[in-house]
Amino acid sequence: MNETAHGEKQQTVTRTIEAPSKDIFQILTLPARHHEFDGSGMVRSDEKSQRIQQVGDVFTMNMQSSNGEYQMENHVVAYDENKLVGWKPAPLGTEPPGWQWVYRLEPVDQDTTEVSLTYDWSEVTDQNLLEKNIFPAISSEQMDESLARLQSLV
Template sequence: MATHENKIVVTRTIDAPTKDLFNVLTLPARHSEFDGSGMVRSDEKSQRIQSVGDVFVMNMHAEAMGDYQMHNHVTALAENKMVGWQPAIAEKPDDPAGWEWLYELNSIDSGTTEVTLTYDWSKVTHPKLLPLFPAVSEEQLEESLNQLAAAVADH
């Protein structure tokens, strides 16, 4: 686990095959199950993530902002290896604002996977957004991995 100037990286070993984790991560309908920040409420009828360039919409809630939507642009996808996306606000759905979520899956054996979650806001340049980062703490990211482990165990 490490916090850098513009990103936070956390890692956890989860007792699940990479394919099971990848299936949960690529289904936006399940994202609220592993959101340690508590901001993700539900997906907006999104399909399974299938390729870089896909966009999925999430219904969100934050104390300071109330209810809102994020349009997430898939930036990384390798089957059973990684999935990542950059959010864009509803007012500018085609223009990601510069932060990225990246889940990397490293198979240790057939039933165990090391999962690394990176929250990177190094490309955020908008002066009104910069003071908001990091919007999610290292502890919340660790909780996301704990919840991901529970979500994959439940199915």
């Protein structure tokens, strides 16, 4: 596992996966499969979401934490077919507070892909959220578990 931190406002984990980038991208862009590779244990299921196709798409996920069940709307902010997909989560019916998840796929060769997952909270400006000291809410170990699970799916 490679890990980087930038001013404690983002963390990235990287894993080389023996699969073509298009196969990995197919899983990442189908919200119905997100619970299969979530290393945090918080994602339960999608809420009748379509495949992610472009920046501006929104998909809703059913979540669970120690505070109970809830839903998050995920606003797609990065999309480059077979290379990049990312979204900013937001509580249902609200604007995203500023953190985002970004998957980058770099082909090593036709059957191998370096996958990076970045959790970035550098755009969070809500002082109440920042004062709660909840970032990072997901550890780099949980992120690496997500990539390990993703690897097992392809």
